Amino acid sequence: MKKPKYQLIIDFIKEKIAKGEWAIGSPIPSQRNLAKQFDVNRSTVITALEELMADGLLEGKAGKATIVTNNTWTLMGSKSSTNWNENVTVGIHKPSVSMVQEINEAESNSNLIQLSKGELSPEMFPLEEMKVIVQKVSNQLTSFGYEEPKGNIKLRQAISDYLKVRGIEASPSSILVVSGALQALHLISIGLLKRGSTVLLEMPSYLYSLTVFESAGMELQGLTMDNEGIIIDSIYPTKEKGKNILYTIPTGALMKEDRREKLIAYCEREQLPVIEDDVYRDLWIDNPPPIPLKAMDHFGNVLYVGSLSKTLSPGLRIGWIVGSESVINRLADLKMQSDYGSSTLSQLVAAEWLSSNFYDDHLHKVREQLKTRRKVALDAMDKYLSPYATWDIPKGGLFIWVKIKPEFKVKRLFEKALSNNILLNPGSIYAEKSGQFIRISYGYASLDEINEGIFQLREIIKNQ
Numbered sequence: 509m510k511k512p513k514y515q516l517i518i519d520f521i522k523e524k525i526a527k528g529e530w531a532i533g534s535p536i537p538s539q540r541n542l543a544k545q546f547d548v549n550r551s552t553v554i555t556a557l558e559e560l561m562a563d564g565l566l567e568g569k570a571g572k573a574t575i576v577t578n579n580t581w582t583l584m585g586s587k588s589s590t591n592w593n594e595n596v597t598v599g600i601h602k603p604s605v606s607m608v609q610e611i612n613e614a615e616s617n618s619n620l621i622q623l624s625k626g627e628l629s630p631e632m633f634p635l636e637e638m639k640v641i642v643q644k645v646s647n648q649l650t651s652f653g654y655e656e657p658k659g660n661i662k663l664r665q666a667i668s669d670y671l672k673v674r675g676i677e678a679s680p681s682s683i684l685v686v687s688g689a690l691q692a693l694h695l696i697s698i699g700l701l702k703r704g705s706t707v708l709l710e711m712p713s714y715l716y717s718l719t720v721f722e723s724a725g726m727e728l729q730g731l732t733m734d735n736e737g738i739i740i741d742s743i744y745p746t747k748e749k750g751k752n753i754l755y756t757i758p759t760g761a762l763m764k765e766d767r768r769e770k771l772i773a774y775c776e777r778e779q780l781p782v783i784e785d786d787v788y789r790d791l792w793i794d795n796p797p798p799i800p801l802k803a804m805d806h807f808g809n810v811l812y813v814g815s816l817s818k819t820l821s822p823g824l825r826i827g828w829i830v831g832s833e834s835v836i837n838r839l840a841d842l843k844m845q846s847d848y849g850s851s852t853l854s855q856l857v858a859a860e861w862l863s864s865n866f867y868d869d870h871l872h873k874v875r876e877q878l879k880t881r882r883k884v885a886l887d888a889m890d891k892y893l894s895p896y897a898t899w900d901i902p903k904g905g906l907f908i909w910v911k912i913k914p915e916f917k918v919k920r921l922f923e924k925a926l927s928n929n930i931l932l933n934p935g936s937i938y939a940e941k942s943g944q945f946i947r948i949s950y951g952y953a954s955l956d957e958i959n960e961g962i963f964q965l966r967e968i969i970k971n972q
Contacts, residue, residue, distance in 0.1 A: 522565070532578065565577065629953070649856075657844045660685065675800060698842065700838065709728060756782065775809055779809075788905045791878060793902070813827065878904075888962040906951030909935070924968045
């Protein structure tokens, strides 16, 4: 006899509890998510939850998540079981805000139109070239051992040569290979900065969607911006020397060379160290960007972070930090303590990409496709969103910042878009002050999806 649908939900939840996957104290998925998962209405979900509450396995309160309160063994025994949920918040690393967690989970959902992702579309992945390089590397393989603390020397030499073309003189000994730019920031936060230090940064900024510096005891302070980036007069120190660091990540608006020169001169004079997160540098569309801040650095004041995640493949997990040797030695020691080095195979593959013509050829194709994608997005926005929003045209990168007119609520737009299978990023997760911005990516979704997604946003705004 076929079980009723509410019983299927009961069995599913009991199995999760019995296996320990949903431990005591854990919140279970929302009624809306369970209804969607089992393709039932919410009344069916409520029936199942009420029975589980009556059995003593769950507890729910109005306005709060339903949590696991017991399992079969605790119901039978006289002693309560460990509530691991009490330990979830006691670690030193802060959780991401709930909206960021929701976006991170939704980005793996292939059924959504992804207008949020900061990565290149699978359509741009150079599959044939990657097969050639992986085959070449595999033919040269010997046994895998741990790499040098700073990373594979062949890769560090390839990074050194790559940076030289971009104006940065860095020997392999002043380069550390890391597992992406995020690990670079983590190592810097725990290895070089004092607790209570202030990280000065653009507002809005990618860093506001992370907890890496705050978890290490740092404070974040936004700086005044214009259409060329940081206004230098807004930087003047808030604390004594040694308690501030400047973080900058250009994602679309580019600081012109004279502004960069003044910024470097100011930071050198004030002994303000700089983290230059330059992962989007090679994704220029109209004109090549100005030379990096690191190229103007003559005193080891700038730590330069780069990566292949945005330009080639996030799955390689290969990035780098460039700095003075004493700093790189310190960070290399911390990296060895945390993971004993990035994947040897990934490092060898990355070295082949950077040391061959494949990478430059790939970048040329990527820029051409990004130019097409940006045009499709801008044309769709002109057609559908111009009565409701304004925006600037990015010079490079993957994103368009869209300012929604005040009469429309961005949080409501995000929620409605997600319920209509469209994922976008509200500006609030980057600490955009007005709360009226969304960030649209034209890098990942197909051209048809970009057009359809922007059309649907218009329909949602019209009906708010």
